[in-house]
Amino acid sequence: MSITVEHLTKSYKIKNRSAINNTVKHLVIPQYSFTPAVNDISFTIQTGDIVGFIGANGAGKSTTIKMLTGILTPDKGIISINGLTFKKNRKEIMQKIGVVFGQRSVLCWDIPVIESFKLFKDMYRIPENIYRENIEIFSDILNLPEFIYKPPRLLSLGQRMKADLAAALLYNPEVLFLDEPTIGIDVLAKAKIRDFIIKINQVRKTTIILTTHDISDIESLCQKMLIIDKGTLLYNGTLEELKRKNASSHNDDFIPKKRMNDSLEQIIRTIYEGGGL
Numbered sequence: 454m455s456i457t458v459e460h461l462t463k464s465y466k467i468k469n470r471s472a473i474n475n476t477v478k479h480l481v482i483p484q485y486s487f488t489p490a491v492n493d494i495s496f497t498i499q500t501g502d503i504v505g506f507i508g509a510n511g512a513g514k515s516t517t518i519k520m521l522t523g524i525l526t527p528d529k530g531i532i533s534i535n536g537l538t539f540k541k542n543r544k545e546i547m548q549k550i551g552v553v554f555g556q557r558s559v560l561c562w563d564i565p566v567i568e569s570f571k572l573f574k575d576m577y578r579i580p581e582n583i584y585r586e587n588i589e590i591f592s593d594i595l596n597l598p599e600f601i602y603k604p605p606r607l608l609s610l611g612q613r614m615k616a617d618l619a620a621a622l623l624y625n626p627e628v629l630f631l632d633e634p635t636i637g638i639d640v641l642a643k644a645k646i647r648d649f650i651i652k653i654n655q656v657r658k659t660t661i662i663l664t665t666h667d668i669s670d671i672e673s674l675c676q677k678m679l680i681i682d683k684g685t686l687l688y689n690g691t692l693e694e695l696k697r698k699n700a701s702s703h704n705d706d707f708i709p710k711k712r713m714n715d716s717l718e719q720i721i722r723t724i725y726e727g728g729g730l
């Protein structure tokens with residue numbers, strides 16, 4: 454499934470805290486301000502791409518992912534997933550996308566993981582043969598039998614992430630969104646999760662979009678990168694192209710420094726120097 458995004462824009466509306474002497478006035482007329490989060494970004498992702506969405510804290514990555522997955526409605530702009538839009542084809546899109554938020558689980562906290570999987574099977578009407586086949590494949594790569602008979606509250610972070618990944622892929626989505634899939638996970642579990650993501654992409658041609666602060670994730674997984682800063686898209690291309698353009702720019706940064714915040718500059722510097730591997 455390909456994804457086309459045109460002029461995507463989103464601000465958050467926040468109710469202002471009123472000064473004491475203005476309290477009464479603000480109770481009658483609430484005062485609001487707007488925090489811009491995503492500002493007029495456009496890009497295309499092709500079927501089967503693995504795309505890394507990179508930026509410093511607060512750059513607008515999660516807000517974009519939330520709009521791409523229908524959790525938030527954009528203020529402006531168009532999102533088209535294989536020609537489908539959330540406005541007209543929400544149900545159809547939801548059946549074709551899987552989402553994993555690294556910091557939030559979709560699994561029921563107190564019941565064994567396998568019981569959550571069975572619930573998803575019923576909810577998404579996954580045919581028995583596909584469910585069984587997927588459990589078998591995922592068990593093999595992600596060592597599911599080690600932990601799916603326990604509830605998530607008793608799992609390590611890495612095990613919980615593996616369980617969430619399996620849950621998001623049970624119904625064979627064509628696009629998988631991963632928000633920080635390796636955050637806080639040890640090196641071995643990270644490697645397993647990366648291998649799994651690569652395998653799913655190769656075997657099923659699943660389009661994968663992931664946000665990460667981990668340069669090794671980018672270097673081992675992503676053919677393409679979107680770099681965002683203060684809600685604006687600074688780069689859309691391959692990792693190699695980014696390195697090549699930087700090398701040929703005679704130490705003038707390909708993405709001008711003055712447009713970057715410090716932590717993004719550090720991320721990009723590590724990419725240029727190949728420090729993530």
Ligand SMILES: Nc1ncnc2c1ncn2[C@@H]1O[C@H](COP(=O)(O)OP(=O)(O)OP(=O)(O)O)[C@@H](O)[C@H]1O
Pocket residue numbers: 465466467488489490508509510511512513514515516517
């Ligand atoms: N629910 C919200 N209400 C108000 N402002 C928000 C909300 N969520 C995010 N923001 C603001 O929108 C901007 C973009 O935030 P977003 O979470 O998209 O960034 P991010 O790139 O995902 O950051 P991180 O890497 O820290 O997760 C930030 O300025 C943030 O403070």
